[in-house]
Amino acid sequence: MRKHLKVIMLGFVILVWGVCSSTSGRAYGAISTATMQEIDRVNEKGPYLGIIVPNSFEMNPLLQSPSFVADLKVPYLDYFGITTQLLLILFKVKGVLHYGIAGNANPQLQIGDVTIPRYWAHTGLWNWQRYGDGTSEELALESNGDYTREIGYLRFANYQNASENGKPIDNFLNNVWYQPEEVFPADGIPEVRQHSFWVPVNKHYFKVAKRIEGMTFQGCVSSTCLPRAPRAVRVKNGASANAFVDNSAYREFLNSKFNITPIDMESAAVALVCHQQQIPFIAIRALSDLAGGGSAVSNEADIFASLAAQNAVDASLRFITLLFP
Structure with missing residues (x-):
């Protein structure tokens, strides 16, 4: 040892x-x-x-x-x-x-x-979604393959103390979507x-x-x-x-x-x-x-x-x- x-x-x-x-x-x-x-x-x-x-x-x-x-x-x-x-x-x-x-x-x-x-x-690593866009709407630069909605998101409105009719009040911070890291493996194709x-x-x-x-x-x-x-x-x-x-x-x-x-x-x-x-x-x-x-x-x-x-x-x-x- x-x-x-x-x-x-x-x-x-x-x-x-x-x-x-x-x-x-x-x-x-x-x-x-x-x-x-x-x-x-x-x-x-x-x-x-x-x-x-x-x-x-x-x-x-x-x-x-x-x-x-x-x-x-x-x-x-x-x-x-x-x-x-x-x-x-x-x-x-x-x-x-x-x-x-x-x-x-x-x-x-x-x-x-x-x-x-x-x-x-x-x-x-997040894509912070603009206020007003929902979970079914494409993220900025998602179509280029830069970002994805496959991993999941955090909705800020779910973590507020206040609610209206039993539902969370909307939040200007909206959602953050979790993103994968870009990697270039040593045995991969360059670039x-x-x-x-x-x-x-x-x-x-x-x-x-x-x-x-x-x-x-x-x-x-x-x-x-x-x-x-x-x-x-x-x-x-x-x-x-x-x-x-x-x-x-x-x-x-x-x-x-x-x-x-x-x-x-x-x-x-x-x-x-x-x-x-x-x-x-x-x-x-x-x-x-x-x-x-x-x-x-x-x-x-x-x-x-x-x-x-x-x-x-x-x-x-x-x-x-x-x-x-």
Whole structure:
């Protein structure tokens, strides 16, 4: 296990060091010859499983794990926002594991549970329909193939406090229609776009993840404990967008409309890049709060975020040992 994790984290460490540091303290777009030589040295022992982490808070439990061994040839480690694309371009990566914490949209699960979705969707790309147009009317640029009504929509009038004769009063915000992302797969026809809303994780990785279902984790922070021990579970769908969801109505909409469990801001982006580059991918997300509140232990990310981060790391380490027995 120690050998595997040392190899896995090497690429991350050197990528941070080489791309984001220089003698003058500034970062440049070009990569120096010395840095490329270091990257080549790493790649000689590849390919690797790349680990992508949202931020240092979620990375620290991994760095503190006895399974992590730093490369002594790298002078220091710092965290920067490294894109999945850079990782896949510069290093020999045969797969990507993404982990972290997430909000919960599934009332059947609780804070601390570790979720492993089969599919990820980016739910932040919309066509915002003009006021006065209805659901049967074509969207702007729909005829060109730029937009679609196939995925579904959110009607703002359904979420108003006021009503008239038992029916929602119309709303000037009208409807937003969810849209798929444009992708250009590495093995596709150049300049011919494809569309993807649901991005599947790798089938083999998801099958391996079944072996950690039922795994239990710590459920207390000091004297504050959850109703039951958190557990790992595979779920149908997860969602990401450039929005922090702390609203119960939208949480319930995502769960009822798309069967979403974890809600975060990164996983779908990683999934889309891996899908485009044809690289195996899986995401493991521990639930830190019930998005928008609504239960006795809801909306307590300040208390349970550290516990969720540790649970995500524990599940990820177990997954790695099963992936590389």
